[in-house]
Amino acid sequence: MRLSSTRLLYLLIIFAALLNASGLFLTILGPDGSLYASIAKNMVLRSDYIQLFGEGREWLDKPHFPFWVTAFFFRCFGFSTWAYKLPALLFLYAAAVYTYLFARRLYNRETALWSVLILLSAEHIVVSSNDVRAEPYLTALIVGSVYHFYRSMTEKKFLQLVLASLLAACAVMTKGMMALVPIGGAVAGELLIKKRWKEIFHLRWLIAGLLVFLFIIPELASLYYQFDAHPEKIVFGRTGVSGIRFFFWDSQFGRFFNTGPIKGKGDPFFFLHTLLWAFLPWSVLLYVALGQFIRRGWREPQRVEWYCITGSMLLFLLFSASRFQLPHYLNIVFPFFAILTAQYLLGLKSRRAERRTSAVQSALAVLLSVGAVALFVFYQPPDTFIVIVTLIAGLLTGIMLISNVTKDLPLQRALFQSAWVSVVVNLFLNIAFYPPLLTYQSGSEAAFWINKNNPQKLPVAQLVHQQYAFALDFYLDQPLYTLDTVHKKYPPTPYLLYIHPSAREVLLQKGWQLQPMKSFAYFSVTKLKGSFINNRTRSEVVSAYELVLVQKD
Numbered sequence: 001m002r003l004s005s006t007r008l009l010y011l012l013i014i015f016a017a018l019l020n021a022s023g024l025f026l027t028i029l030g031p032d033g034s035l036y037a038s039i040a041k042n043m044v045l046r047s048d049y050i051q052l053f054g055e056g057r058e059w060l061d062k063p064h065f066p067f068w069v070t071a072f073f074f075r076c077f078g079f080s081t082w083a084y085k086l087p088a089l090l091f092l093y094a095a096a097v098y099t100y101l102f103a104r105r106l107y108n109r110e111t112a113l114w115s116v117l118i119l120l121s122a123e124h125i126v127v128s129s130n131d132v133r134a135e136p137y138l139t140a141l142i143v144g145s146v147y148h149f150y151r152s153m154t155e156k157k158f159l160q161l162v163l164a165s166l167l168a169a170c171a172v173m174t175k176g177m178m179a180l181v182p183i184g185g186a187v188a189g190e191l192l193i194k195k196r197w198k199e200i201f202h203l204r205w206l207i208a209g210l211l212v213f214l215f216i217i218p219e220l221a222s223l224y225y226q227f228d229a230h231p232e233k234i235v236f237g238r239t240g241v242s243g244i245r246f247f248f249w250d251s252q253f254g255r256f257f258n259t260g261p262i263k264g265k266g267d268p269f270f271f272l273h274t275l276l277w278a279f280l281p282w283s284v285l286l287y288v289a290l291g292q293f294i295r296r297g298w299r300e301p302q303r304v305e306w307y308c309i310t311g312s313m314l315l316f317l318l319f320s321a322s323r324f325q326l327p328h329y330l331n332i333v334f335p336f337f338a339i340l341t342a343q344y345l346l347g348l349k350s351r352r353a354e355r356r357t358s359a360v361q362s363a364l365a366v367l368l369s370v371g372a373v374a375l376f377v378f379y380q381p382p383d384t385f386i387v388i389v390t391l392i393a394g395l396l397t398g399i400m401l402i403s404n405v406t407k408d409l410p411l412q413r414a415l416f417q418s419a420w421v422s423v424v425v426n427l428f429l430n431i432a433f434y435p436p437l438l439t440y441q442s443g444s445e446a447a448f449w450i451n452k453n454n455p456q457k458l459p460v461a462q463l464v465h466q467q468y469a470f471a472l473d474f475y476l477d478q479p480l481y482t483l484d485t486v487h488k489k490y491p492p493t494p495y496l497l498y499i500h501p502s503a504r505e506v507l508l509q510k511g512w513q514l515q516p517m518k519s520f521a522y523f524s525v526t527k528l529k530g531s532f533i534n535n536r537t538r539s540e541v542v543s544a545y546e547l548v549l550v551q552k553d
Contacts, residue, residue: 005412008405009113012419016120017096019423021089022430023130024082027438027471029526032133034443034470036062037084040070041474044079051226055468056482060227060235060246063219065173066137079474088136089129095140096120099335102147105154106305107343114342119335121419124278126426128331130434131526134174135331141171142179143335146186146307149208153199165208169215175332178252180212181318182311182333189310193301223247270325271316278327279334281364281418282341285357289344308336345415358414365414365421369395372425375433380535384432391431395424442520442545443469446498447476449518450547454478458549459495466500469545497550504546515549 028034035054042053049071052059069087077083096116103112119125128135148164151157171179191200223243227233235241276283290309297304312333319329348354376388398420406413439445446469450460461481462469473480481491485507496517499507508514522543523532531537 005406005409005416008402008416009117012416012423013113013117013120015423016117016419017093019426019430020092020120020126020129022427023434024085024089026081026130026430026434027441027444028081028084028474029131029438030441030443030469030471031526033084033131034474036066036133037070038470038473040067040074040084041079043067043071044074050222054470055464055473056480058226058233058235060241060243061251062134063173063176063247063251064222065170065219066134069137085129085132088132091140092120092125092129092136095136095143095335098140098144098147099338102143102150102307102335103339103342105147105150106307106339107346111339111342111346114345115335115338117419118282118341119338121422121426122278122282122334122338123280123422123426124328124331125334126422128328130430131328133328135328137174138171138179138332139335141167141174142182142311142332145171145183146311149183149187150307152204161204161208162211165211166215168208169212172212172216173219176252177248178318179332182315182336185314186307186311186336189314190306193297193306193310219247220244267325268320271320271330274327275330278330279337281361281368281422282338284360284364285344286337286341289341292344293340308339312336312340345411348411354411358411361414361418365418368418368421368425372428375533376428378534379433379436381432381436387432388428391424391428395421398424437525440521440523440542441471441525442522443471443473443498444475445520446518446545446547447472447474449520450496451475451477453518454496459491460498461491461495461550462498463503466503469498472498494549494551497548499546499548501544501546504548513551515551516546517549518547519544520547 028037039052039054039059043049046053049064049068052064052067066088070084073083073087077086096119099119100112100116103115125139145164145167148160148167152160152164168180168183171183188200190196223246227235227241227243227246231240233239233241275286279286290313293304293309297306297309315333316330319325345357348357376384399417402413402416402420406416454460457478459481460472460476460478461483462472464482464484481495483490483497497514504514522545523541529541531541
């Protein structure tokens with residue numbers, strides 16, 4: 001049976017879905033991923049699903065929902081890398097399903113399929129499937145909520161309103177009140193621009209608000225129990241901290257206005273250039289699609305849907321104005337970006353536009369390939385010859401197959417090939433790049449070594465006053481003590497201490513008896529720079545952490 005372009009589209013979607021699962025067993029990246037994993041682990045170990053603990057102390061930053069989900073998987077499958085990443089992967093797949101359902105109702109089946117392929121092959125979606133934080137959960141919850149709100153308006157079904165409110169509440173219990181911005185922006189934008197005043201003032205929105213508040217009561221109760229009921233607790237260096245106030249204001253809006261306890265520095269153009277790589281290989285087409293959509297919508301506002309562009313761009317503008325910005329923040333509206341890009345591609349009618357689009361995608365496919373080759377040459381990952389040969393063979397085979405199927409469809413050929421290149425390049429990252437890179441995450445490497453070389457089960461500690469190794473906390477198969485030299489909180493000697501060499505020298509000067517056990521290469525693996533990627537200069541920027549045996553304090 002000859003492979004058709006439609007079957008090829010399905011096949012690429014399957015490969016993109018499998019690509020996102022290829023990082024399931026890779027060591028969890030720190031600091032954020034390993035921090036979240038250690039918090040969920042502490043939930044299970046303490047049998048306490050209300051209070052959050054990180055770094056051995058009370059922890060107040062993110063809400064509970066992703067920790068509850070992860071803790072459930074830990075209870076079922078034990079403490080492992082894949083048990084931490086699996087629920088996030090399932091939520092990402094749910095986001096793809098919702099993207100398909102929403103795009104199919106707004107446009108058609110073909111647009112829906114392309115939307116899924118674009119979403120699952122977008123660069124930062126793949127990265128976030130490996131470097132798991134809160135975004136995979138939010139991505140599904142936000143597009144799912146908008147989808148059910150859409151159906152509640154078009155079908156007048158109360159169940160759809162309940163589902164939409166439940167998913168919105170879970171999004172709030174994942175990221176805070178800011179999660180309502182893309183949901184509310186999508187729905188309000190559609191109604192306001194089309195002047196659907198009866199829908200705007202409909203009773204369902206009051207009911208939805210009440211339902212969301214009802215569904216977030218577990219979060220509010222947990223925060224009250226841990227913080228508001230105990231104003232004597234020291235959080236952010238002071239007492240009298242309200243967890244509920246932090247949840248409603250400081251967690252998100254406090255960061256936006258830079259008035260909360262966690263501050264940052266903002267660049268209004270940060271997300272403009274971040275999207276150029278984060279949405280590869282579709283980023284250029286996304287910008288063109290946004291421009292074309294706005295121009296068409298300006299002329300015929302009643303003939304287009306506004307959910308996707310108002311839901312995504314409101315958050316984009318808000319984050320751009322914020323003082324606290326990180327690349328993964330925009331992942332949560334990638335389903336909307338994917339739909340906008342897909343509808344643009346399938347709406348191309350002139351041969352000139354098709355030729356330009358084909359040229360852009362072909363150029364991006366070449367750039368991605370050249371980038372992967374350059375990374376391999378400079379980084380020189382060990383023991384990867386067979387892997388590289390296999391990936392190159394797979395890349396060339398896929399390109400030839402795509403060329404054969406789409407020989408009379410130059411636009412589809414360029415789109416399919418750029419998607420396939422993205423799949424293979426990211427597979428190279430997950431198979432050949434990340435494994436050796438993660439050997440420089442000294443916290444997890446120290447945990448693996450201790451688990452194999454500490455038969456006496458000597459206590460293990462790390463200093464509270466240095467950068468906390470959350471990966472050590474999560475991967476260690478025994479309790480981790482947080483050593484506080486100021487308040488003289490020590491485990492019984494002898495014990496193993498994970499420590500930076502500079503801190504070791506200070507303790508030696510104080511008369512501590514320390515015996516070196518093992519040294520672990522260290523580099524902040526989520527903050528890569530050229531001097532580290534270059535094999536010749538890597539040793540100049542790599543430091544080390546040490547494991548020492550403390551015989552007497």
